[in-house]
Amino acid sequence: MSDKKNTVFLILQDNEDARPIIEAVEQDNPDANIQYQPGMVRMEAAGRLLVNRVTVEENLGREWDVQELHLNLISLGGNIDEDEDKFEISWR
Amino acid sequence: MPAKKLNLRKRYELLTRGMGWETTYQKMDDVFPYDSFEGIKITDWDKWEDPFRLTMDSYWKFQAEKEKKLYAVIDSFAQNNGQTNLACASYLSAIKLFITGVTPLEYGAHRGFAHLGRHFRGDGARIACQMQAIDELRHAQTQVHTISHYNKHFSGLHDPFHQFDRVWYLSVPKSFIEDAMSSGPFEFITSISFAFEYVLTNLLFVPFMSGAAYNGDMATVTFGFSAQSDESRHMTLGLEIIKFMLEQHEDNLPIIQRWMDKHFWRAYRLLGLVAAMQDYMLTNSPMSWKEAWEVYFVENGGALFEDLSRYGLKMPKYHELATAEADHISHQIWSVFCSLGNATGFHTFLPTEEKMAWLSEKYPDTFDKYYRPRFEYWAEQKKAGTFEYQKGLPQLCQVCQIPMVFTEVQTDPMQISYRVTEHGGDKYHFCSDGCKDIFEHEPEKYVQAWLPVHQIYQGNCGGPTLPEVLDWYKFKPEDSGDYIGSKDYHRWQEWKGADKKVKQA
Amino acid sequence: MSIEISAKSITPVRLAYGNLQQRFGDKKPASRYQEAVYDIQPTANFQYRPLWDKNHDIYDVSKTAIVMEDWYSFADPRQYYYGSYTIARAKQQEVAEHNFAFVDKRDLFDAVPEAVKQAVRDVLIPLRHVEWAANMNNCQITDECYGSNFSSVAMFNAMDRLGMAQYVTRIGLLLDGNEETTLDAAKQAWMDAPQWQGLRHAIEDMFVLDDWFELMVAQNFVLDGLVFPLLYDRFEKKLTQEGGSTVAMLTEFMDDWYQETVRWTNALAKVTAKESTENQALLSSWVSKWMDRLSIALEPIAIEAFGDDGANELVEVKAELLDRLAKQGVTV
Numbered sequence: 042m043s044d045k046k047n048t049v050f051l052i053l054q055d056n057e058d059a060r061p062i063i064e065a066v067e068q069d070n071p072d073a074n075i076q077y078q079p080g081m082v083r084m085e086a087a088g089r090l091l092v093n094r095v096t097v098e099e100n101l102g103r104e105w106d107v108q109e110l111h112l113n114l115i116s117l118g119g120n121i122d123e124d125e126d127k128f129e130i131s132w133r
Numbered sequence: 134m135p136a137k138k139l140n141l142r143k144r145y146e147l148l149t150r151g152m153g154w155e156t157t158y159q160k161m162d163d164v165f166p167y168d169s170f171e172g173i174k175i176t177d178w179d180k181w182e183d184p185f186r187l188t189m190d191s192y193w194k195f196q197a198e199k200e201k202k203l204y205a206v207i208d209s210f211a212q213n214n215g216q217t218n219l220a221c222a223s224y225l226s227a228i229k230l231f232i233t234g235v236t237p238l239e240y241g242a243h244r245g246f247a248h249l250g251r252h253f254r255g256d257g258a259r260i261a262c263q264m265q266a267i268d269e270l271r272h273a274q275t276q277v278h279t280i281s282h283y284n285k286h287f288s289g290l291h292d293p294f295h296q297f298d299r300v301w302y303l304s305v306p307k308s309f310i311e312d313a314m315s316s317g318p319f320e321f322i323t324s325i326s327f328a329f330e331y332v333l334t335n336l337l338f339v340p341f342m343s344g345a346a347y348n349g350d351m352a353t354v355t356f357g358f359s360a361q362s363d364e365s366r367h368m369t370l371g372l373e374i375i376k377f378m379l380e381q382h383e384d385n386l387p388i389i390q391r392w393m394d395k396h397f398w399r400a401y402r403l404l405g406l407v408a409a410m411q412d413y414m415l416t417n418s419p420m421s422w423k424e425a426w427e428v429y430f431v432e433n434g435g436a437l438f439e440d441l442s443r444y445g446l447k448m449p450k451y452h453e454l455a456t457a458e459a460d461h462i463s464h465q466i467w468s469v470f471c472s473l474g475n476a477t478g479f480h481t482f483l484p485t486e487e488k489m490a491w492l493s494e495k496y497p498d499t500f501d502k503y504y505r506p507r508f509e510y511w512a513e514q515k516k517a518g519t520f521e522y523q524k525g526l527p528q529l530c531q532v533c534q535i536p537m538v539f540t541e542v543q544t545d546p547m548q549i550s551y552r553v554t555e556h557g558g559d560k561y562h563f564c565s566d567g568c569k570d571i572f573e574h575e576p577e578k579y580v581q582a583w584l585p586v587h588q589i590y591q592g593n594c595g596g597p598t599l600p601e602v603l604d605w606y607k608f609k610p611e612d613s614g615d616y617i618g619s620k621d622y623h624r625w626q627e628w629k630g631a632d633k634k635v636k637q638a
Numbered sequence: 639m640s641i642e643i644s645a646k647s648i649t650p651v652r653l654a655y656g657n658l659q660q661r662f663g664d665k666k667p668a669s670r671y672q673e674a675v676y677d678i679q680p681t682a683n684f685q686y687r688p689l690w691d692k693n694h695d696i697y698d699v700s701k702t703a704i705v706m707e708d709w710y711s712f713a714d715p716r717q718y719y720y721g722s723y724t725i726a727r728a729k730q731q732e733v734a735e736h737n738f739a740f741v742d743k744r745d746l747f748d749a750v751p752e753a754v755k756q757a758v759r760d761v762l763i764p765l766r767h768v769e770w771a772a773n774m775n776n777c778q779i780t781d782e783c784y785g786s787n788f789s790s791v792a793m794f795n796a797m798d799r800l801g802m803a804q805y806v807t808r809i810g811l812l813l814d815g816n817e818e819t820t821l822d823a824a825k826q827a828w829m830d831a832p833q834w835q836g837l838r839h840a841i842e843d844m845f846v847l848d849d850w851f852e853l854m855v856a857q858n859f860v861l862d863g864l865v866f867p868l869l870y871d872r873f874e875k876k877l878t879q880e881g882g883s884t885v886a887m888l889t890e891f892m893d894d895w896y897q898e899t900v901r902w903t904n905a906l907a908k909v910t911a912k913e914s915t916e917n918q919a920l921l922s923s924w925v926s927k928w929m930d931r932l933s934i935a936l937e938p939i940a941i942e943a944f945g946d947d948g949a950n951e952l953v954e955v956k957a958e959l960l961d962r963l964a965k966q967g968v969t970v
């Protein structure tokens with residue numbers, strides 16, 4: 042088996058509401074590759090990408106429900122694990 | 134007594150499971166009559182897990198928020214005549230193709246998922262399908278609302294639903310969705326949720342909406358991205374259902390593999406229209422079809438199938454051919470539309486010098502060699518006034534219903550790819566091995582196809598002459614033909630001329 | 639900039655889509671409701687027959703015995719399209735959420751007499767299964783019906799029923815500090831207790847009805863027309879008198895929902911009956927068939943809810959419903 046991990050990705054709208062989430066992804070996934078494209082922001086990483094509720098709340102300065110992510114979500118690739126504290130995308 | 138705290142997972146389970154019951158006055162097989170004839174074996178529906186745990190109250194809350202935002206944009210777009218901010222009115226050909234070809238698919242998905250939302254035996258799967266059924270209704274309705282303003286100012290958008298049932302190139306999307314809808318529920322969900330939404334939808338929406346942003350169409354960007362936020366849920370449902378079926382019983386694998394092969398090819402052929410839209414109809418394209426194919430199919434799709442290989446599922450049959458065709462199909466399909474531009478409900482136009490330079494750069498191996506000469510030749514003819522639209526009607530593939538324009542890209546890209554088979558004493562024609570395989574597996578289904586060209590010849594489409602047929606389509610004279618010189622063109626010039634004067638003043 | 643141009647040359651070339659001009663004239667723009675629900679469903683040139691039903695097209699008027707010259711004669715008086723629908727429900731759920739939180743935070747159920755709580759457990763909580771069935775039945779109508787106005791209204795109704803099944807479930811959880819005892823007992827009663835079997839039997843028979851319009855009548859005209867006035871209105875009032883106003887706070891959604899829903903079911907009954915004497919006769923026969931069946935099925939539940947007054951309460955509710963339907967032209 043190779044160690045190469047396949048790319049997972051998350052695309053959000055490029056708007057003010059999504060900013061704190063994008064910043065949280067940057068903070069929690071230092072290896073993620075973040076590309077700004079017309080109208081949208083594409084975030085990719087090898088194997089796994091995490092959106093952490095606590096980090097988003099710190100950036101936002103208020104409580105944040107992980108399900109609010111859906112308001113600005115455009116697309117994703119990978120298996121999803123969503124609960125109260127995180128939204129995680131991964132390929133094993 | 135202090136209440137026990139429920140976590141999201143447990144709470145969701147209580148709010149979605151246990152409300153249904155094993156019926157005793159009627160047999161379960163009569164209450165759910167359609168979920169076994171396809172041969173898919175489900176031993177335990179309770180193993181179904183929803184990736185997103187949306188109860189109805191949060192569904193209403195979040196969706197209402199999306200709708201408020203969307204309609205605020207639509208209203209201000211109309212009030213401020215946002216259409217004047219487009220890069221060029223010729224861009225609207227893409228929107229014309231979208232509302233006539235894609236919006237009806239949203240409606241079909243709404244009804245198809247309602248069928249599954251009633252007829253899957255598992256409670257969790259039913260709820261997931263119902264949420265998708267109402268989402269798809271949303272997409273159809275918001276698209277009609279968004280494009281309504283364009284309809285007030287431009288040609289070709291006035292009768293999308295009448296046209297979907299009749300027009301020659303719209304039988305491509307119509308036959309695609311009706312193929313899925315006339316299948317059993319497991320095949321439908323494999324087709325729509327997995328092959329179309331998970332594997333390929335990013336190729337439709339992401340570059341297209343990004344393209345709309347790039348061409349100043351803020352209304353379309355807004356509905357597109359807003360719909361995509363639902364689409365992410367749908368894609369995930371697609372992946373879950375595939376994993377679920379594969380985990381339930383090993384006998385399911387060959388059935389699913391065949392459906393995967395079939396519906397990948399079906400959806401991929403449909404996306405040929407999107408390829409033309411992306412490379413040619415968009416005034417400015419942020420990404421070529423080929424680039425989008427590389428990112429969203431080769432790379433992301435590759436990762437997906439690698440993940441699924443642990444269940445024994447393989448990449449869909451003929452995917453290598455699809456990748457090889459990425460260098461060709463947008464040019465081939467746009468050529469067909471240009472050569473039959475007197476019979477399209479949107480304007481066609483030859484690529485400008487600037488556009489051709491971009492195409493040469495994006496398609497270094499094929500554009501200059503095979504396609505540029507054709508467009509330049511037509512441009513000369515137009516200049517000289519000798520250009521003529523193709524006479525006679527093209528032969529359509531019995532399965533995908535696209536005219537025979539695809540070529541043998543792996544051996545001789547100038548040679549039309551053409552396949553034939555016999556069934557019940559009749560000959561049937563195909564654009565590819567992919568379409569021929571699909572036919573041969575279910576000939577009784579595909580002999581039924583309502584092929585627009587055959588129907589015209591049989592006199593079922595308003596009359597024998599082109600004007601009669603176009604009238605039957607409800608195409609108005611100003612809807613078809615070249616963009617240059619059209620009503621849309623003149624209107625645009627008038628606005629832009631006025632714009633210049635205002636700027637000068 | 640564009641505003642300056644608009645004064646001069648930006649006049650629309652048409653005001654509405656062609657299908658809406660044909661229906662409503664070309665003099666004014668169509669409403670959002672009209673744009674959203676009219677004529678979106680394909681009507682012709684179907685490609686393939688469904689594998690499981692070779693006798694019908696994908697969309698087929700012959701899936702019901704009701705005949706309409708134009709299936710778009712019916713219009714939803716609420717004018718719901720997806721956006722206006724979700725925005726209306728989002729407001730209602732906000733109120734409901736507030737009420738649930740309030741009852742939870744203040745432990746309001748502690749003050750409710752045990753007899754009232756037990757009545758809620760016995761009568762209201764099993765209704766989550768009834769709502770669940772209503773969800774399935776309306777999904778069936780969405781699947782089988784003809785026309786995008788129908789599929790739209792039935793879809794919204796289906797999702798409403800899921801939402802209400804979830805609210806009833808939450809009442810059950812709230813009663814027992816998030817333990818599942820009440821829900822389990824209600825399910826047990828639904829499956830086995832004699833007083834629920836008539837209703838469960840009738841509902842299971844509705845699951846296998848062939849004609850979607852008959853299902854519309856049985857579920858949305860008759861069953862809802864009996865259950866909501868009887869159990870969410872009259873029974874709640876009785877509970878309130880007995881110290882259970884907390885319960886009424888938690889079922890406000892259902893009350894409002896029913897008041898609103900009656901408006902479109904009335905409109906539908908009226909327009910369908912008016913179309914022809916054949917339609918009228920069909921509607922009447924379905925109403926009387928299901929009225930008989932369901933009122934008998936509901937009698938033991940009425941007695942459980944109201945004791946000796948039960949039979950009488952049910953008779954009154956039935957009379958009100960028949961009267962209301964008669965006003966729409968459906969007489970039995």
Ligand SMILES: [Fe+2]
Pocket residue numbers: 239242268269272360
């Ligand atoms: Fe959609």
Ligand SMILES: [Fe+2]
Pocket residue numbers: 242269330363364367
């Ligand atoms: Fe979708």
Ligand SMILES: [Zn+2]
Pocket residue numbers: 402530531532533534535563564565568
């Ligand atoms: Zn084909």
